[in-house]
Amino acid sequence: MMERAEDLGLSLSLSSSLTPRTHHVAMQLHAPERRFLEMPLLPAKRVCEVSADEERSSQRGGSDDEDGGCGMDGSRKKLRLSKDQSAVLEDSFREHPTLNPRQKAALAQQLGLRSRQVEVWFQNRRARTKLKQTEVDCEFLKRCCETLTEENRRLQKEVQELRALKLVSPHQYMHMSPPTTLTMCPSCERVSNNNNTNNNNNNNNNTADRRNGVEGAICHRPIAVRPQHS
DNA sequence: TGGCCGTGATCGGTTACTTCA
DNA sequence: CATGAAGTAACCGATCACGGC
Numbered sequence: 001m002m003e004r005a006e007d008l009g010l011s012l013s014l015s016s017s018l019t020p021r022t023h024h025v026a027m028q029l030h031a032p033e034r035r036f037l038e039m040p041l042l043p044a045k046r047v048c049e050v051s052a053d054e055e056r057s058s059q060r061g062g063s064d065d066e067d068g069g070c071g072m073d074g075s076r077k078k079l080r081l082s083k084d085q086s087a088v089l090e091d092s093f094r095e096h097p098t099l100n101p102r103q104k105a106a107l108a109q110q111l112g113l114r115s116r117q118v119e120v121w122f123q124n125r126r127a128r129t130k131l132k133q134t135e136v137d138c139e140f141l142k143r144c145c146e147t148l149t150e151e152n153r154r155l156q157k158e159v160q161e162l163r164a165l166k167l168v169s170p171h172q173y174m175h176m177s178p179p180t181t182l183t184m185c186p187s188c189e190r191v192s193n194n195n196n197t198n199n200n201n202n203n204n205n206n207t208a209d210r211r212n213g214v215e216g217a218i219c220h221r222p223i224a225v226r227p228q229h230s
Numbered sequence: 231t232g233g234c235c236g237t238g239a240t241c242g243g244t245t246a247c248t249t250c251a
Numbered sequence: 252c253a254t255g256a257a258g259t260a261a262c263c264g265a266t267c268a269c270g271g272c
Contacts, residue, residue, distance in 0.1 A: 078238060078269040098262090119261090120239060127264070128237085 081121070085111045089118070093125050 081089070092099070092107055099107065099122055101115075108115040166173040 080238085080270080117238080121237090123262075124237065124239085126262090130263095 079117065081113075085113070089121055089125070093122065097126055097129075098122065 088107070088111060092103075096103070099118070104115045104118050104122075107113075108118045111118070162173070165176075
């Protein structure tokens, strides 16, 4: 039998390869099983307004009870999960950020919730995890931008100084060693020595990318190396 | 007591798949 | 058999709204 997407070690993040569609495809592989689990045992509508999702839920959930948590006046009554319930859901989420119908039903039964509630909890959890991750990524990129701006400022200043030196003292300029500061990428810290070549740079790339993890993926620029004087 | 925040619930849209004419 | 429309299920982002602080 095919493995579920969540069983393949895929996790939710901005860079995750687990797209909704790929996961959906995985879920679809369980279609017969799903149809069995989702037999409408209690198709009756509730007294209060029934939304499209809720209606789907009552058709899908099967064993869901009738109490959707809304009063006779149609007002929402907010459910608060207990600490134990939250802990179980969190553990389960860490294990698989998405649930197949069987897992959802089992979890719902274990916690005494409707499967729709478990489903909503996971949807909200995924959305809010992604939001947090976006904030973290944003902060990281902001810092990167600041660092690069500062580096750029410094390098421009250095270029200015070198140009000035070239005008004032061409002989000294021609015989000075290349500035090492121009041979290191500030974001991925790839360093090349003065007699390096592009091949050396490429050899360093993989190592640097591995070392830096996500950060290594930020830098796609060629390393700025001052041309050697002939 | 009003504002803020965390969070459960809802809404509307998208996509992939199935069924049927 | 191929095909397009309709139906269904699952998911998502945005938002609402309750309840605690």
